[in-house]
Amino acid sequence: MLENFLTYLITEKRASEHTVIAYQKDLQDFFDFLAIDDFEELKEVNHQLVRSWMVHLIDNGVSNRSVNRKLSTLRTFYKWCLKEEVVEKNPMLLVKGPKTSKRLPEFVKVEELDNFNISQKVGANLEVEDMLMVEVFYQTGMRLSELINLKFTDIQNASLKVLGKRNKERIIPISSELLAGLNEMKSKRSDLAKTPYIFITKKGNKLYPKFVYRRINKYLSCVTNLDKRSPHVLRHTFATHMLNNGAGLETIKELLGHANLSATQVYTHNSFDEINKIYKQAHPRGGHNTK
Incomplete structure (x- = not known):
């Protein structure tokens, strides 16, 4: 059954x-x-x-x-x-389910990520591959399962081809620095015929969710005090930072691979908080200089 x-x-x-x-x-x-x-x-x-x-x-x-x-x-x-x-x-x-409070997605602040650079190591002594993994999550907002299945053949010019839920394919642009880092990692790999995946374990095997979670948690522990330090937090961070910097909801929806816009709209609250903060700091009557 x-x-x-x-x-x-x-x-x-x-x-x-x-x-x-x-x-x-x-x-x-x-x-x-x-x-x-x-x-x-x-x-x-x-x-x-x-x-x-x-x-x-x-x-x-x-x-x-x-x-x-x-x-x-x-x-x-x-x-x-x-x-x-x-x-x-x-x-x-x-059957009606129990009520739940609306949980806003947690995200890492821009200033907390400023110290991260794919050409440098951070306090946790992460491997270059781990740092590239963090950067892929942050620059693309892809899901954990999508990163695990990412192959070198998915690198297309300055973008990554991602196979999402229900085999829906999408193209996500990446920076020239990240592209260079991925290509350099590819040039140093001697096992491409054995495994096509970009990120693998030290033994050359395909990654598994707990392995990725531990690596991302290790990095995020160095840059943020958030209780949650998972790959999904970087997905939320990607979406929130995009929205705060002027990207439209429809664009973010396509980049995240959401089936409908309602799943993307949860990020508008975080964006409004940022707008409200800027307003209070910048407007003469915003309250920043109220005594």
Whole structure:
């Protein structure tokens, strides 16, 4: 039962490996809670049982945001079940998730990044490859999974070709300095026939998420006091800095690979904070000189 749905996610929805694993865990937890073993038992599930699982999760300390993500998994699953005629009714139509507060994306300040240069090492004694990795994240705003799969053949003039969610391709421009750094790294690699990926482990293997997270966390620990120091913070930083410097939402949407503009609009609040700060400092009645 679960295997068929996961196959559907991979073949038809073209979901990423990370997404498939998350869906599998969510559904297995749901099945285990209700002791569901086959399709016949699945037909007996109603919205009250789904709500009982939701209450169980909250009582066990799962955040409202995570609960809503798990409910989203169930909604996708039951839509598939209806399509495959596994069930006759969708219990999720009567299930409403818990309220969540709007969480603004955290980002690194421009001045905190000023000390970073791909031709220099910083306090954490990072390797040049690690520093290039940071710069790719910051200059392109790409996702972790996208960087892991980045190949030297994706370098096109002064840009990078990125394969995003649902195999949607986009082109992101990069600086001449970053381009030179990537090309120099390529010239020093003797294993291009073995592995085409730009960033690899010391053993020459393809990167994995935890490896990248540790490297980025190590660097960001040197430049910021943010609680979150992940690759996604650099994605947020890219978008916020672009918006603060005049880029339009539609442009940022395309660069980030968002499916719709609503996902990009979350950055407008951070941008307004910056505009408000500049206004108070620059306008004669802005309040900067109020005693």
